[in-house]
Amino acid sequence: MSEVEEPRTMTMPATIKNVLQRTRPVADLQVQGWVRTRRDSKDFSFIELNDGSSLKNLQVIAKSTLPEYSEVLRLMTGASIRVHGDLVASQGKGQAWELVADRIEVIGQSDDSYPLQKKGHTPEFLREIAHLRPRSNLFGAVFRVRSKLAFAIHRFFQERGFVYVHTPVITGSDCEGAGELFRVSTTTSAKNPQNDDAPAEFFGRPTFLSVSGQLEAEAFACAFSKVYTFGPTFRAENSNTSRHASEFWMIEPEMAFCDLACNMDLAEELVKYLVRRTREECAEDLELFARFVDKELLTRLDFVLARPFHRITYSEAIELLSASAENFSFPVKYGLNLQSEHERWLTEKHFKSPVTIFNYPREIKPFYMRANDDGKTVAAMDLLVPGIGEIVGGSQREERLEVLRQNMRQHQMNEAEYKWYLDLRRYGTVPHSGFGLGFERMLMFVTGVPNIRDVIPFARTPGNAEF
RNA sequence: UCCAGCGUAGCUCAGUGGUAGAGCGGUCGGCUGUUAACCGAUUGGUCGUAGGUUCGAAUCCUACCGCUGGAGCCA
Incomplete structure (x- = not known):
């Protein structure tokens, strides 16, 4: 089976989906994404990284010997980071590959008001934060x-x-007359129908969506x-x-x-x-x-x-x-x-x-x-x-x-x-x-x-x- | 628009007339190649809004707002 390679440039590192499909270890990989969760161990931290390319996260190993490790310990769920490191077979269960970081760049920190937790949320709540x-x-x-x-x-x-x-x-006909229509008008004619500068009907006739x-x-x-x-x-x-x-x-x-x-x-x-x-x-x-x-x-x-x-x-x-x-x-x-x-x-x-x-x-x-x-x-x-x-x-x-x-x-x-x-x-x-x-x-x-x-x-x- | 239900901590919920609660999350500490980690501590509230009943209201009543489910109409 041949490896799946994506075109790579300086500005477009590999997607996590692609990285997870690799069939052998790779040195010098760069990925970027948002932190889903962080778990600290004795001498290093696990970071679950997701970039939207797939459901699965990439597990990043951040050793305490990294110069920026103090920053890693402050990483909150939702933060954006760029990671450079080597893709190796995972020692743990649950994932085939993990990325051992040699450099982690915090691009955008998050804070404890970030509403998404790693545990279950109802669709109704998530609807209220449609941007997240x-x-x-x-x-x-x-x-x-x-x-x-x-x-x-x-x-x-x-x-x-x-x-x-x-x-x-924008249409001029109310079609089959089935269903209510939205009217389309200019803001000036809507605010002030008497405004001489704006024609009463921009299109010279009633229009609808x-x-x-x-x-x-x-x-x-x-x-x-x-x-x-x-x-x-x-x-x-x-x-x-x-x-x-x-x-x-x-x-x-x-x-x-x-x-x-x-x-x-x-x-x-x-x-x-x-x-x-x-x-x-x-x-x-x-x-x-x-x-x-x-x-x-x-x-x-x-x-x-x-x-x-x-x-x-x-x-x-x-x-x-x-x-x-x-x-x-x-x-x-x-x-x-x-x-x-x-x-x-x-x-x-x-x-x-x-x-x-x-x-x-x-x-x-x-x-x-x-x-x-x-x-x-x-x-x-x-x-x-x-x-x-x-x-x-x-x-x-x-x-x-x-x-x-x-x-x-x-x-x-x-x-x-x-x-x-x-x-x-x-x-x-x-x-x-x-x-x-x-x-x-x-x-x-x-x-x-x-x-x-x-x-x-x-x-x-x-x-x-x-x- | 109609019918029903629900609004309590960041989230999920308990509390149904008498001191505002739990789990999760967050924070601090401990432990640990972890996986929705674990252990201990801690933080956290205008109980949707406005009136009313009552000695006392999260709890009962009224109105409003929001959300959810169902119906109508449709895709």
């Missing part, structure tokens, strides 16, 4: 996985010939055939749950010449791909989650990889729920939305796996979804996963100009504002489909972390925009 929590084991793991997952998403689409499109964050890039993605899909967006999304809904945030990231593929079945295929393939990649590339971090967050995590992820997803129509879902012996607190009836308890029963009790439900009643879905020939349903689909609920929502889009215009009239929408959207149906219209995947919900699914606030670096939720 990435230095904890749990959140270090969460945000390493977040990075890997984001990259895996790009990889999935790029490997399949999708074009990455940046849809606008985007709740979805879908409509714009459709335009690009009708040029590039297969596109995807991946960026921040904003919802001003006053919802306070473990699954909602005011600012979150969403992935929205959009495909021309693709019907609902093709759409569902892609959604299921994507979810499986992301699970597989995380399983392969984040094994160490996932084991931490399996130990401390969700004991069933690895079993469930492997199950998702091994088994086909179930796929049923909305009508079939209603029949299954009606026939079940379960005592639901909300009614099960054709024409009503499925409640959380219904989704949970389907994924967690009945199928015990992800389920895609499709062909929903027209009345409970937005204007752009394609009408099916039965006259009652639209080509919509939701992918539900155990523990989270809806993770993907999508549809085949209505590509027939007259049907779309009729839908807009029924939804009392101003056709003039959507002229550009209707143009897509006037000039070379094609059947096309797409969906939205909630990035944080996917991250919750692969990590087992039950609160969305704990998979976002600095979460924005109603009443909370600190940091």
